[in-house]
Amino acid sequence: xxxxxxxxxxxxxxxxxxxxxxxxxxxxxxxxxxxxxxxxxxxxxxxxxxxxxxxxxxxxxxxxxxxxxxxxxxxxxxxxxxxxxxxxxxxxxxxxxxxxxxxxxxxxxxxxxxxxxxxxxxxxxxxxxxxxxxxxxxxxxxxxxxxxxxxxxxxxxxxxxxxxxxxxxxxxxxxxxxxxxxxxxxxxxxxxxxxxxxxxxxxxxxxxxxxxxxxxxxxxxxxxxxxxxxxxxxxxxxxxxxxxxxxxxxxxxxxxxxxxxxxxxxxx
Amino acid sequence: xxxxxxxxxxxxxxxxxxxxxxxxxxxxxxxxxxxxxxxxxxxxxxxxxxxxxxxxxxxxxxxxxxxxxxxxxxxxxxxxxxxxxxxxxxxxxxxxxxxxxxxxxxxxxxxxxxxxxxxxxxxxxxxxxxxxxxxxxxxxxxxxxxxxxxxxxxxxxxxxxxxxxxxxxxxxxxxxxxxxxxxxxxxxxxxxxxxxxxxxxxxxxxxxxxxxxxxxxxxxxxxxxxxxxxxxxxxxxxxxxxxxxxxxxxxxxxxxxxxxxxx
Numbered sequence: 001x002x003x004x005x006x007x008x009x010x011x012x013x014x015x016x017x018x019x020x021x022x023x024x025x026x027x028x029x030x031x032x033x034x035x036x037x038x039x040x041x042x043x044x045x046x047x048x049x050x051x052x053x054x055x056x057x058x059x060x061x062x063x064x065x066x067x068x069x070x071x072x073x074x075x076x077x078x079x080x081x082x083x084x085x086x087x088x089x090x091x092x093x094x095x096x097x098x099x100x101x102x103x104x105x106x107x108x109x110x111x112x113x114x115x116x117x118x119x120x121x122x123x124x125x126x127x128x129x130x131x132x133x134x135x136x137x138x139x140x141x142x143x144x145x146x147x148x149x150x151x152x153x154x155x156x157x158x159x160x161x162x163x164x165x166x167x168x169x170x171x172x173x174x175x176x177x178x179x180x181x182x183x184x185x186x187x188x189x190x191x192x193x194x195x196x197x198x199x200x201x202x203x204x205x206x207x208x209x210x211x212x213x214x215x216x217x218x219x220x221x222x223x224x225x226x227x228x229x230x231x232x233x234x235x236x237x238x239x240x241x242x243x244x245x246x247x248x249x250x251x252x253x254x255x256x257x258x259x260x261x262x263x264x265x266x267x268x
Numbered sequence: 269x270x271x272x273x274x275x276x277x278x279x280x281x282x283x284x285x286x287x288x289x290x291x292x293x294x295x296x297x298x299x300x301x302x303x304x305x306x307x308x309x310x311x312x313x314x315x316x317x318x319x320x321x322x323x324x325x326x327x328x329x330x331x332x333x334x335x336x337x338x339x340x341x342x343x344x345x346x347x348x349x350x351x352x353x354x355x356x357x358x359x360x361x362x363x364x365x366x367x368x369x370x371x372x373x374x375x376x377x378x379x380x381x382x383x384x385x386x387x388x389x390x391x392x393x394x395x396x397x398x399x400x401x402x403x404x405x406x407x408x409x410x411x412x413x414x415x416x417x418x419x420x421x422x423x424x425x426x427x428x429x430x431x432x433x434x435x436x437x438x439x440x441x442x443x444x445x446x447x448x449x450x451x452x453x454x455x456x457x458x459x460x461x462x463x464x465x466x467x468x469x470x471x472x473x474x475x476x477x478x479x480x481x482x483x484x485x486x487x488x489x490x491x492x493x494x495x496x497x498x499x500x501x502x503x504x505x506x507x508x509x510x511x512x513x514x515x516x517x518x519x520x521x522x523x524x525x526x527x528x529x530x531x
Contacts, residue, residue, distance in 0.1 A: 005393025012390020
């Protein structure tokens with residue numbers, strides 16, 4: 001197997017993911033409607049309830065919808081990451097996962113390709129969202145649209161790797177729905193997506209620590225800073241570290257010598 | 269019991285990887301899930317052009333054997349060689365030479381027939397143009413050329429299976445594994461698959477291992493491996509296995525060997 005084989009293989013996996021996404025228009029709409037509901041309705045309603053003081057990276061008082069825009073991008077990316085892994089559990093139940101695993105390239109590479117495919121789809125969604133949010137008063141600096149890209153990719157990889165790992169441990173789709181509730185919602189609410197963490201800290205110190213330990217908080221902050229042309233080293237370190245941990249766990253989960261499939265003889 | 273060792277003669281040339289090596293050698297393969305032993309010291313060999321029916325009841329260990337050969341998970345004892353390449357040590361080389369039709373349908377129903385085949389070709393690292401030529405050839409042989417652009421969802425069960433066979437051959441493997449491929453198919457589709465695989469073995473020298481629990485799929489021109497409770501009870505050309513079991517048909521031979529009534 002030469003480098004060109006690797007390249008063709010990854011291209012094929014990305015291409016399939018994109019085709020699947022485009023073929024399922026409902027999925028695309030649903031993925032966009034969710035954050036837009038938050039932005040257009042929730043943010044408007046809470047505009048005067050939650051006071052947002054000047055905190056970095058912002059240099060002035062900002063309306064609430066500007067504050068939550070990065071959090072909602074994080075939401076898009078998290079849902080997409082989970083959705084791709086959900087499709088992998090689905091793939092495994094229907095058997096099409098096996099056509100992937102029986103192909104000759106190393107398994108870690110196949111999983112990494114899957115991950116990159118998922119990230120590309122979620123980055124596209126994030127930009128569509130930013131485009132719509134522009135008309136709702138979210139105006140980051142023009143260069144911010146470019147500087148946010150690496151942050152989106154890294155956050156997307158981290159959250160997709162988490163999804164991949166979950167998909168390797170969860171045997172059935174029914175269980176997966178539960179995990180979505182136990183993973184997505186707590187991660188989303190115990191983060192800086194909807195409110196600055198100093199407000200949480202004033203109310204409850206322990207909850208604040210939980211929020212700070214939540215990798216999703218740092219994904220959101222990485223995106224928030226990058227959208228305003230700033231680099232948040234702490235957020236970057238946590239997101240990158242979490243990515244490595246989740247990816248190692250996912251590769252172990254799909255390892256033919258270890259992991260759930262090997263132990264229980266999955267597939268039949 | 270039969271002399272299995274004779275079937276896997278340990279000649280040096282067979283261990284050198286390459287086109288001349290036997291398509292598949294399984295030696296002393298055992299596997300268990302927890303305490304349940306799914307396979308016990310299974311050994312057999314497929315030569316070029318061999319069409320071997322792996323006959324066993326549900327739960328005999330067929331799917332476990334296939335999962336190990338396709339490296340869904342690793343085997344812990346024994347060895348599996350595909351054209352001389354050990355699946356454990358050189359999984360890429362081994363898997364690249366293997367075509368598989370799984371028991372469960374594995375087409376992506378959201379994609380068209382052609383897209384499914386291109387995807388598979390990409391997984392095997394084929395350039396797109398070459399993939400196009402090959403997949404057209406394979407899809408023509410199963411008589412579905414005019415359905416290439418259609419969604420896989422619109423195909424019948426039998427047609428989907430035919431696409432899966434075409435897909436398994438796109439990267440031109442010389443060894444084909446089929447795990448109960450006719451389950452749920454009507455008589456005509458089943459016959460088509462049997463004939464197609466027969467043709468592939470006879471005319472192209474492809475070796476095929478076809479798992480089934482249906483005794484009437486085992487015709488007298490094939491070889492057969494009788495797998496029961498994780499053990500191989502008999503192996504060889506069908507007439508020979510029948511004769512050695514002092515039976516008059518494969519069904520009788522199977523019943524005698526397993527001590528059970530087959531289907």
